[in-house]
Amino acid sequence: MGRNCLAVDIGASSGRVIMSTLTDNKINLKEIHRFKNQMYKEKGSFYWDIDKLFGEIVKGLKIFSNNDLEADSIGIDTWAVDYVLLGKDGKRISPVYAYRDNRTNNSIDDFTEKISKEDIYSKTGIQFIQFNTLYQLYEHVKSNPSIIENISSILMIPDYLNYLLCNEKAVEYTNATTTQFYNIHDKTWDDELVKEIGLTSSVFPSIAKAGTVIGSLNDKLESETNIKGLKVIAPATHDTGSAVVAVPAIDYEFAYISSGTWSLMGIESDIPICSQEALNYNFTNEGGAYDTIRFLKNIMGLWLIQEVKRILNDKYSFAKLVELAKEAESISIINPNDNRFLNPENMVNEIKNYCKETNQIVPNTVGEIAKCIFESLALQYKQVLLQLRKISNKTINKIHIVGGGCQNDYLNQLCADYTECEVFAGPIEATAIGNIMVQYITLGEIDNISEARKIIMDSFEIRRFKPDFDVNIDDKWNKFKELI
Structure with a gap:
């Protein structure tokens, strides 16, 4: 043992x-x-x-x-x-x-x-x-x-x-x-x-x-x-610091999304990036394990769908909400990071009111509301990716999604399609795994974070999603840019 x-x-x-x-x-x-x-x-x-x-x-x-x-x-x-x-x-x-x-x-x-x-x-x-x-x-x-x-x-x-x-x-x-x-x-x-x-x-x-x-x-x-x-x-x-330790990446040119209640999207950097552009885009330089900087942005994340599920008295499982979203028509989007979604009394009503106030068709069915959330998150991922590339001058064409949210294959595929990046999903228990890997390094069982990440790749399922370049999101993207 x-x-x-x-x-x-x-x-x-x-x-x-x-x-x-x-x-x-x-x-x-x-x-x-x-x-x-x-x-x-x-x-x-x-x-x-x-x-x-x-x-x-x-x-x-x-x-x-x-x-x-x-x-x-x-x-x-x-x-x-x-x-x-x-x-x-x-x-x-x-x-x-x-x-x-x-x-x-x-x-x-x-x-x-x-x-x-x-x-x-x-x-x-x-x-x-x-x-x-x-x-x-x-x-x-x-x-x-x-x-x-x-x-x-x-x-x-x-x-x-x-x-x-x-x-x-x-x-x-x-x-x-x-x-x-x-x-x-x-x-x-x-x-x-x-x-x-x-x-x-x-x-x-x-x-x-x-x-x-x-x-x-x-x-x-x-x-x-x-x-x-x-x-x-x-x-x-x-x-999030522990989750990033568990990103199963060997190369350096990748972005990560720690996906759960929040979606934390960023890159690893050797130094803080405190430029005026980074300030304007409201990026953060959080400390990472082993002298790295987590240069990232907070995205409201799956809190939105969690609250919808709660408001609907947990009538629908997360899997059912995804299924209904896939079947629904795409009629509206939101800015997930609008402060009104931080802790509203009723997330369903808040999304409907937002769409009404921004002159969009108001989503009424559960599927339409869920689709609005997932597509809006994917658009937010695209926006953050473009900002990351611009600020860091990195060529980023791979996105690693870790944490519980990586089980949502529909959102994973939307992320791949909207960002035109390969998406790698897993491990699910990234936070606990990163926590554990730091302990093993301290105990001398693992030499460094690179070795830890290779062990993670060999120990857990990592699923791959390729972008569909035929997906056209121009209208949604233009509307999203208006909203932000």
């Missing part, structure tokens, strides 16, 4: 504890525990139940131990930007806000009156999205200034979960960069930005690179779970 690692991978709707075994340069995965996650609403604001999430991790560890399994290490990844405030006693002092909360709707305009967008971007290289940690903390402190006296530490979600596991505080690099507090030139927290919200950089712990051993399972948890000597390793704790 090879060495085992545990990956905790938590997204906006669910989380998993997964065990991996590395044997003969092949990775095998076994799901130990799966649990639900969702925002909750209280007094008009949206939060995460962080205590429940940690409880589910501990439950997963107990299940693992009760099955007489062993592991060398554990790594946690989650979404980015959301944070936890700790008081002087080391305990949480505030509920954990969810990034879809509307308190930051006007924060960018407000904050950039104090420090210009150009200055912020030159420091951080991070795109301007209203839920960045910078604007969340700005609103948090502004609405409750007395909290400043009580804050001793600020941790990102996975860093806080690590802290609960091993009693050690650190903020992992890939997640630190997403906050818009990290100075990409000084490679540390930016004093000016932190000071502008009324805090000092001392509240942010030291920054740890992906692959750092943060500590070991604390005594209380060792006793509770009956697991001894489990190393707590920070993978790329930002789930």
Whole structure:
């Protein structure tokens, strides 16, 4: 048997504890525990139940131990930007806000009156999205200034979960960069930005690179779970950072799409790209594992169809929604990244209203709404690809789609047809796999990311989609350009 690692991978709707075994340069995965996650609403604001999430991790560890399994290490990844405030006693002092909360709707305009967008971007290289940690903390402190006296530490979600596991505080690099507090030139927290919200950089712990051993399972948890000597390793704790580690690419001229609730589309770069053009297009320079930059753009992603499914009381499976979309007539498109789709009361009505307001035929059937979403996402992929080529001067003719969204063959083919690129879909469990690969590199079982990617190619199914060059999207593309 090879060495085992545990990956905790938590997204906006669910989380998993997964065990991996590395044997003969092949990775095998076994799901130990799966649990639900969702925002909750209280007094008009949206939060995460962080205590429940940690409880589910501990439950997963107990299940693992009760099955007489062993592991060398554990790594946690989650979404980015959301944070936890700790008081002087080391305990949480505030509920954990969810990034879809509307308190930051006007924060960018407000904050950039104090420090210009150009200055912020030159420091951080991070795109301007209203839920960045910078604007969340700005609103948090502004609405409750007395909290400043009580804050001793600020941790990102996975860093806080690590802290609960091993009693050690650190903020992992890939997640630190997403906050818009990290100075990409000084490679540390930016004093000016932190000071502008009324805090000092001392509240942010030291920054740890992906692959750092943060500590070991604390005594209380060792006793509770009956697991001894489990190393707590920070993978790329930002789930997109872990997903990009798992992109099964050998050459360098490719774009990736980490496809799930969000679609994160970009390239790997050796250096930050902070040009005026990159700022104008609102691209972001997020830290990657092993000294890379993830130069990418956030696209609203499958959140759109997830919300449609929810609003329709889960009457249709995702597979059925795809089937209905394929059968439906193409009548309208949307700009997926319009802020109105971030967290509307009713996604179906929001899409219909958008189409009506933009003088398009209003989609009425479920199939028409689903087709509108999938075609609009594919058009957004085309737009981002063209921008990536222009900014980076790279010849990009391959797109790797990883994550749960890569199971949507209809969207994969639309992506190939609309971008005129070869599309490679897989692996599905990219985030957990990338998390695990960083652990194996730290443990000395794998030499580097190139070797890790070859192992991934040999271990998981990667499906290929060739573009149909006879597909004509001129009318849709011209309409899409009007909408953006």
